[in-house]
Amino acid sequence: MATNGKVTGIIANLVIVEADGPVSQNEICFIRHKGVDLMAEVIKILGNKAYTQVFESTRGLKVGSDAVFMNHMLEVTLGPGILSRNYDGLQNDLDKMKGVFLKRGEYTDPLNPEAEWVFTAIAKQGDKVEAGSWLGEVIEGWMPHKIMVPFKFEGFYTVKSIVKNGTYKTKDVIAVVTDSKGKDFEVTMTQKWPVKVPIRAYKEKPRPFKIMETGVRTMDTLNPLAEGGTGFIPGPFGCGKTVLQHAVSQQAEADMIIVTACGERANEVVEIFTEFPELDDPRTGRKLMERTTIICNTSNMPVAAREASVYTGMTIAEYYRSMGLKVLLLADSTSRWAQALREMSNRMEELPGPDAFPMDLPAIISNFYSRAGFVYLNNGQTGSITFLGTVSPAGGNLKEPVTESTKKAARCFYALNQERADSKRYPAIDPIDSYSKYLEYPEIQEYLKNTIGADWVDNVTLAKDILLRGKEVSEQINILGDDGVPIDYHEKYWKAEVIDFVVLQQDAFDSIDKSTPFERQKFMLEQVLDIYKTDFDFKSFEEVNPFFKSIINTFKQMNYAEFKSEKFNGYLEQIKNKINERKAV
């Protein structure tokens, strides 16, 4: 029998429920208020008192209200029909909700029970299967969506029967499997999974060894993100975290993108709703929305559901990864999730850690990041979740708990720099402070050499050195003055500026410049390095600045032109001529 309870205390969305039976940590319960059931999650238990965080406003709620415990944790529903949907943090389909304003207690089906799917069997009678084994597939939009043995199934099973290829609904039984004791289990196209538990239906998780192309030059060229890797973008407000994530979501080389808007602005999600159905996926020509699912818990939506939203996103990502897909998960902003934890821990009067965040924040963050990764599935196929989160440090100061905890968990660090943003050097990723640990992996270096070019890694290292030297000499020039340093310093400074302006800076709002494939990145890096390697003949420092400005200007025109088009080549020619005029003999 289900455990019931009565409300005995209310402090904002922390509601204390006295239970009449067993209750488990993270169990879901529904609190009845004026005929509406409000969903809540148990976050602490003291004796027979369950402390729950309600995923809704608690306005008007009274002590004595009834509660029912559901005997399961917060779960998502997995099955065909998730692609291209807009969900809230608890996986309610936002489009199915009636009315302009959100109504509390309105929970909608994430899938469409009436939709018919054309099923093709993959497994056959007698096959030995386990959690995550592919039984068949349906075509979801354009994507082969695998119907799997539910992840909750433990051990091995034998396929007893499987339906004939044909049209089925998500709740129809498509197979019966038998466990080792001879017990039969029916499998439908839908299954449920608790969001806070990682799905582990894979054989192994190797170190990432491939690069995920994002089209953003300062990432791909200088500090690439690995497929199955993790990265984060910390930065003060307004420095470009969201624009950068949106750019990545549009251009990245992934089968599926899950965008989690976690406690940020509604208008930013509306931008995706509005633009993604229109924008083309640069690789497939399909609309971007056809590969995107949005999980949206904006800052004005209930705080507890904000925390759930990142887990909902991750679980859906794990589901698609198990189908052998390349999934990119984005979360903006993970700081809001940490703040949701802080608000709750505060209300529970827990002993606070630094900046009043809960003590276990670092562990929570690293557990979450560890769910990403490249995997070999049990059937030998591969799948991956690449995770890129943003962090919004208080006061823009990176020495704060969320940034520091994330830095320990994520392998790529894309620090946005206020000064760069102020001077409109977008994307404002600091080329010197940022890093990608993947560049140090021998398997990644090998991959880069094989796929981009034998000298690529050396070129990247050189470019980084030039940038660093550029920064050093610019400090020198600032201290000693333009004529207090050798002309050579000016040349070094400007050679670094060429890399900055031509490679690092990228116009996210220009149709051509916004996305640069690796081939073009390679070409451009070679061009700017050629300039670096050229000795120039300057009589005075005053000649240096105009020369490089003009070179940069032409390069920028090149960035706006179609790769290797007549225009593009024309600009290249102009640059060559300018260089020849100035070259030292």
Next chain:
Amino acid sequence: METTAFQKIYTKITQITKATCSLKAEGVGYEEIATVNGRLAQVVKIQGDNVTLQIFSGTEGIPTNAEVVFMGKAPTINVSDELAGRFFNAYGDPIDGGPAVEGKEVEIGGPSVNPVRRKQPSELIPTGIAGIDLNNTLVTGQKIPFFADPDQPFNQVMAMVALRAKADKIILGGMGLSNDDYLFFKNIFENAGALDRIISFINTTENPPVERLLIPDMALTTAEYFAHEKHQKVLVLLTDMTLYADALSIVSNRMDQIPSKDSMPGSLYSDLAKIYEKAVQFPEGGSITIIAVTTLSGGDITHAIPDNTGYITEGQLFLRRDTDIGKVIIDPFRSLSRLKQLVIGKQTREDHPQVMNAAIRLFADAANAKTKLENGFDLNDYDERTLKYAKEYSRELLAIDINVEIDAMLDTGWGLFAKYFNKSEIGIKDALVAKYWPKN
């Protein structure tokens, strides 16, 4: 608010702090309002039969035998067209001597708009101020604060923007407004003949600070009525949100909550976001645009209040005195309108984005040159030119006393480029340079 026959009256208060009192009571709903000896209060905590009330006007003089009456509802306001032209206090009671407003009673601080039911903001709000229109273009449905030190003329600029914005309704939410500023708003709206479009909710420095907490919700619930039900373009002015946040910290302090940065409550982000996210563009044409003021202390934007605000709003307008020209300007470096890209170059001339960026970049070069100069170095020819350019740019385009059309701003920009620079120094697409570079 009158007591009705069924309401139980409690007269035994068990605990009193500076902002709250507690008592034993039954059948009370969370966030329900009550009166304590006639003062408005709201339920902030229920534990068993122990109820804690936050008293908006403070607890000075509240006796332990005060009469506590629960109202069975959250704070409400009566909405109807009659609100237009009226002035109210934080509780929504008239302060202009007029009668109480009849209308539909709605709870303030209601639910959020379903994100999929929003429309992308797309309508430019022209203000004539180039620091805004050219560099930080505003759009209906946007939320944006002025960041300004207390001595900047932010209320004046805000009033000017409001009057030029062509809104159907302007709703002023004044929090901790000095009486002089209150009268300033009243006069300027009156003189502009705009009073019938204005609705004001005012908490002045003479009123208790905690009352301010009701102002944004009063203003925004009213705004929702006009924007959603009447499809009107509503502009909400909130000044000063720093004083609002201060009131939040007073309450959370009194409730023994663990403060986070700058003694602000840990929920500051969510609290502010709930207000600012009421800005919306509805598909049927109505919209709520929020222009707020966040005063800074010594220009420090890393303080928790401006910092959290910046993370919530869609940009900020930073006022600064430019000593070179002796005028207040909209600082192009720290200011930002994040929705500008939805309209610039689309509803404005094609060269708008590039002119804007190039002009600011050159202004940044001037700032570098200035640093050089201050460090005692010689300037080169380019530096000299940027300095001259910067002064003129500041005077002709950044100063808040500019009032011109956007095309004229762009032409002024090109004029300055041509006057001080050559084509390759401005880094603008060739096609645009060919078309707009001044011919003579």
